[in-house]
Amino acid sequence: MATIALIRHGSTSWNKEGRAQGNSDISLDQDGINQAELLATRLRSEDWNHIYSSTLARAKQTALIVGECYRSRYLP
Numbered sequence: 001m002a003t004i005a006l007i008r009h010g011s012t013s014w015n016k017e018g019r020a021q022g023n024s025d026i027s028l029d030q031d032g033i034n035q036a037e038l039l040a041t042r043l044r045s046e047d048w049n050h051i052y053s054s055t056l057a058r059a060k061q062t063a064l065i066v067g068e069c070y071r072s073r074y075l076p
Contacts, residue, residue, distance in 0.1 A: 009032065009062040010032025010033060010034075010035035010036045011028065011029055011031040011035055014026050025058075026058055027058060028057075033065065036061065036066060037065055039065075040069040043066060043069065048070065051066060
C-alpha cells in the first residue's frame, strides 16, 4: 500500500501580510526556511521514496530542504 503525504510550503512574507499568493512566485522567508528544516528533521525517521513539488519558489524551496535530509541519508 502506498502512503502519500501532502505538505504545505513554509511561511512567506506575504503569509504574514495576509496577502493571497496564488501563482505569484514568492520565496520562503527565514521562518519558512526554519519550518522546512524542522519538517525535514521530523521526517528523517520515516521512509519516503519520492518528493513532488510545484515549480513555485516557496514549494520548491520547501521540497529541496526536506529532500536534503534524504540525500544525506541515502547517498555517500
